[in-house]
Amino acid sequence: MGEIGRWALIFALIIVSYGLISHLIAIRTGSGKWLRSAKNSVLILAGLTTLASGSLIYLLIIGNFDYEYVAHYSSTDMALFYKISAFWGGNAGSLLLWLWILSIYTALVTWSKHRESDQYLPWVSTFLLVINLFFVLILNTIEFPFALNPEEVNEGNGLNPLLQNPGMAVHPVTLYLGYIGFAIPFAYGMAALMLKKVDATWLKVTRRWTLVSWLFLSIGIIYGSQWAYVELGWGGFWAWDPVENASLLPWLTGTAFLHSAMIQERKGMMKRWNISLVTTTFLLTIFGTFLTRSGLLWSIHAFANGPIGAYFLGFIGLLLVGSLALISSRWSLLKGDGQFESPVSRESGFLLNNLLLVVSAFTVFLGTVYPVLSEVVTGSKVMVGAPYFNRVNVPIFIALILAMGIGPVLAWKRSSLKALKYNLGVPLVITFIIAVALIAIGINNWMAVLSISSALFVMMTIILEFSNAVQARMKATGEGLIRSFLMLFVKNRRRYGGYIAHLSIVFIVIGLTGASAFSVDLQRGLNTGEKMDVGKYTLEYRGLGETTTDLKRIVYAEFLVEKDGKEMGVIRPSKEYYTNGNQPATEVSVVSTLKEDLYVVLNGWVEESGKAIIQVKIFPLISWTWFGGYLLILGSLIALWPERSRRVRDIPRLKMESIQNGSKT
Amino acid sequence: MKRRWKLILVASLFFGVIGMLIYTSIGNAATFYMTVDELKAKQEQAIGKPIKVSGKIVGESVQFDADKILLTFELRGENGGTYRVPIKYEGVKPDTLNDGWEAIVEGELTEDGTLVASELLVKCPSKYEAMEKEGQEPPPSHPESEKTQKGGYEEWEK
Numbered sequence: 001m002g003e004i005g006r007w008a009l010i011f012a013l014i015i016v017s018y019g020l021i022s023h024l025i026a027i028r029t030g031s032g033k034w035l036r037s038a039k040n041s042v043l044i045l046a047g048l049t050t051l052a053s054g055s056l057i058y059l060l061i062i063g064n065f066d067y068e069y070v071a072h073y074s075s076t077d078m079a080l081f082y083k084i085s086a087f088w089g090g091n092a093g094s095l096l097l098w099l100w101i102l103s104i105y106t107a108l109v110t111w112s113k114h115r116e117s118d119q120y121l122p123w124v125s126t127f128l129l130v131i132n133l134f135f136v137l138i139l140n141t142i143e144f145p146f147a148l149n150p151e152e153v154n155e156g157n158g159l160n161p162l163l164q165n166p167g168m169a170v171h172p173v174t175l176y177l178g179y180i181g182f183a184i185p186f187a188y189g190m191a192a193l194m195l196k197k198v199d200a201t202w203l204k205v206t207r208r209w210t211l212v213s214w215l216f217l218s219i220g221i222i223y224g225s226q227w228a229y230v231e232l233g234w235g236g237f238w239a240w241d242p243v244e245n246a247s248l249l250p251w252l253t254g255t256a257f258l259h260s261a262m263i264q265e266r267k268g269m270m271k272r273w274n275i276s277l278v279t280t281t282f283l284l285t286i287f288g289t290f291l292t293r294s295g296l297l298w299s300i301h302a303f304a305n306g307p308i309g310a311y312f313l314g315f316i317g318l319l320l321v322g323s324l325a326l327i328s329s330r331w332s333l334l335k336g337d338g339q340f341e342s343p344v345s346r347e348s349g350f351l352l353n354n355l356l357l358v359v360s361a362f363t364v365f366l367g368t369v370y371p372v373l374s375e376v377v378t379g380s381k382v383m384v385g386a387p388y389f390n391r392v393n394v395p396i397f398i399a400l401i402l403a404m405g406i407g408p409v410l411a412w413k414r415s416s417l418k419a420l421k422y423n424l425g426v427p428l429v430i431t432f433i434i435a436v437a438l439i440a441i442g443i444n445n446w447m448a449v450l451s452i453s454s455a456l457f458v459m460m461t462i463i464l465e466f467s468n469a470v471q472a473r474m475k476a477t478g479e480g481l482i483r484s485f486l487m488l489f490v491k492n493r494r495r496y497g498g499y500i501a502h503l504s505i506v507f508i509v510i511g512l513t514g515a516s517a518f519s520v521d522l523q524r525g526l527n528t529g530e531k532m533d534v535g536k537y538t539l540e541y542r543g544l545g546e547t548t549t550d551l552k553r554i555v556y557a558e559f560l561v562e563k564d565g566k567e568m569g570v571i572r573p574s575k576e577y578y579t580n581g582n583q584p585a586t587e588v589s590v591v592s593t594l595k596e597d598l599y600v601v602l603n604g605w606v607e608e609s610g611k612a613i614i615q616v617k618i619f620p621l622i623s624w625t626w627f628g629g630y631l632l633i634l635g636s637l638i639a640l641w642p643e644r645s646r647r648v649r650d651i652p653r654l655k656m657e658s659i660q661n662g663s664k665t
Numbered sequence: 666m667k668r669r670w671k672l673i674l675v676a677s678l679f680f681g682v683i684g685m686l687i688y689t690s691i692g693n694a695a696t697f698y699m700t701v702d703e704l705k706a707k708q709e710q711a712i713g714k715p716i717k718v719s720g721k722i723v724g725e726s727v728q729f730d731a732d733k734i735l736l737t738f739e740l741r742g743e744n745g746g747t748y749r750v751p752i753k754y755e756g757v758k759p760d761t762l763n764d765g766w767e768a769i770v771e772g773e774l775t776e777d778g779t780l781v782a783s784e785l786l787v788k789c790p791s792k793y794e795a796m797e798k799e800g801q802e803p804p805p806s807h808p809e810s811e812k813t814q815k816g817g818y819e820e821w822e823k
Contacts, residue, residue, distance in 0.1 A: 525732070
């Protein structure tokens with residue numbers, strides 16, 4: 001089976017090259033025969049990568065330890081689910097997964113049909129195939145998923161126990177689905193430039209791809225941090241660690257792109273910005289993969305992990321130079337159709353949101369690569385930690401939230417101050433009262449006051465938007481309250497789905513603010529029988545215990561938890577020692593309520609006396625963040641859901657638009 | 666023209682504020698990263714500044730006071746030498762604090778040359794590092810030079 005996989009990858013290299021050449025010939029000659037052959041080659045490529053991935057999964061499942069990768073990342077005692085997830089446990093497998101998803105995406109796009117697809121698709125496929133080529137090359141030259149094991153072994157090492165968690169097993173896949181998806185709007189953007197078509201067609205065609213990728217990226221980030229919170233046991237959810245930043249960077253620019261694309265679709269403006277933004281986002285996804293896979297930044301031995309880092313840097317450089325050259329050669333073509341008419345308009349709201357998001361991405365990027373930069377410039381390695389990221393980004397994020405409240409109520413082109421006052425007056429007054437109240441009850445953290453009150457401000461504007469729309473609809477159609485509310489989503493999914501997504505950000509922000517600005521953190525040594533007070537909670541230490549299974553030895557400390565004097569139950573934070581010699585894992589105990597989480601970590605104990613050393617944290621409001629995550633998924637799905645009835649009506653409008661665009665170019 | 670000037674003014678204000686924000690924050694949050702050998706040369710300049718020092722653990726120096734939860738030990742340079750950096754760390758002793766293993770300590774150097782640590786990370790032994798150098802994947806039981814102790818408890822940095 002491994003031989004099949006190995007050969008599939010070798011053939012994939014050939015077929016990618018063929019696909020590229022045949023696409024270029026088809027574009028050159030306009031020959032339908034070549035195009036058909038080119039399109040088929042993309043299908044074959046997807047088949048070959050599926051075959052390769054399938055055979056790796058098969059080897060992992062049957063536990064064929066003749067293969068190095070299988071021996072490294074799986075063992076016979078693992079559950080089937082984790083045997084499969086070992087597929088992306090290491091470098092070679094992760095890159096194969098990248099290629100697999102990318103080639104399937106490529107096939108889907110190549111065989112799709114849309115307006116002007118005959119012109120677009122050959123170029124789009126060509127660009128996508130270039131990206132495919134890079135990954136196929138790596139898999140055939142430096143990272144071999146099907147390398148044979150030099151020594152004979154009967155048992156594999158097994159997957160890191162920390163990765164043996166359902167959330168963590170799926171987490172990389174969601175991130176990759178997000179990362180890779182951005183290749184498609186990028187390829188369309190580049191294709192549009194090649195064709196000298198600078199209207200918004202490429203944005204309209206790729207809107208769903210962008211949104212889906214963005215959604216997967218968001219899910220990956222949120223549930224990645226939830227996993228860190230529950231599973232890693234270091235008592236936090238976001239550490240501004242380079243790999244976390246790597247996923248946040250394309251999210252920030254991708255979010256900016258989602259918004260600015262709307263201006264080009266509606267007004268034909270910001271064309272240069274959009275194409276640059278989609279290029280940046282795509283480059284950042286490759287950069288993210290590079291950071292995760294090369295170990296450049298947090299490994300003391302830079303580039304210690306072999307030539308893969310150099311490959312990635314070279315590829316990023318190539319993409320950067322190529323796309324910059326293409327964009328600059330079309331620069332004058334990319335002039336916007338209109339101009340900003342007024343500083344108080346929806347357009348400038350979007351512009352502000354974009355500036356803030358991109359600036360935030362820039363500061364995160366700067367902080368992430370700072371150790372490398374400073375070493376190159378000054379010779380000494382300087383790192384910047386969480387304080388830098390928080391201090392710079394919290395104000396930017398607060399400004400973003402405010403923009404999120406104001407932006408949607410602004411009208412296109414020009415908004416009268418009177419209308420603004422009408423729409424925002426009440427929320428602003430209430431927000432002000434809330435802020436004063438927060439300060440009055442003794443909250444002296446300025447950023448927290450600003451963040452919570454501006455989040456509530458956004459919540460109010462969204463509720464107002466909904467209630468205005470529902471009322472208008474009830475009046476116009478005579479429908480009932482609930483029906484009109486639901487019909488909003490049917491009639492304008494994109495808009496109201498977007499509002500739900502905004503609302504989810506409000507929840508996430510409130511949760512993050514509460515959990516980071518008002519958290520309590522105590523470390524204490526307790527003897528058996530001793531009690532400890534934290535906030536409203538009392539922990540009574542009842543002693544150490546131990547249980548042993550075939551796989552691990554678990555040492556736990558038992559605590560009776562009381563809240564306001566009322567008994568809540570027993571918690572057992574523990575450490576797990578694996579019999580196969582893996583590093584021990586820390587299992588935290590979390591008592592979660594809507595208001596706050598009580599978070600207890602067993603740090604260690606004194607063997608002789610049974611004294612336990614624990615860390616107790618309280619994270620106020622943190623569960624709001626996870627709830628916001630679910631809401632975000634819901635909102636995005638609403639915005640994504642196809643609008644069947646509308647498509648019919650859209651046809652005449654689309655035609656008119658294309659005539660307009662055609663006459664302009 | 667007037668419009669253009671306004672735009673330039675607003676833009677420069679915006680980027681000025683962001684620039685200031687970055688400039689002041691980076692200065693405050695910067696941590697110098699050096700090895701024990703480098704610290705030996707620059708000890709006087711390093712006093713009172715946040716630093717991150719990497720070195721090898723001196724096994725016989727490790728002491729853990731379970732009552733105070735206070736850990737003290739010493740770090741030495743890469744190639745022998747007699748220079749030692751005493752470390753004081755309020756936290757639990759990691760299981761991996763073995764002689765000759767590499768540790769990275771973050772904290773502040775006091776006047777008497779003791780490093781009061783706020784974070785302690787222990788790297789896995791050199792066998793796996795060597796594997797990493799050769800471009801091999803270390804086995805998953807030691808998938809990282811990052812399997813670390815941070816703030817006295819295990820953290821697995823992704």
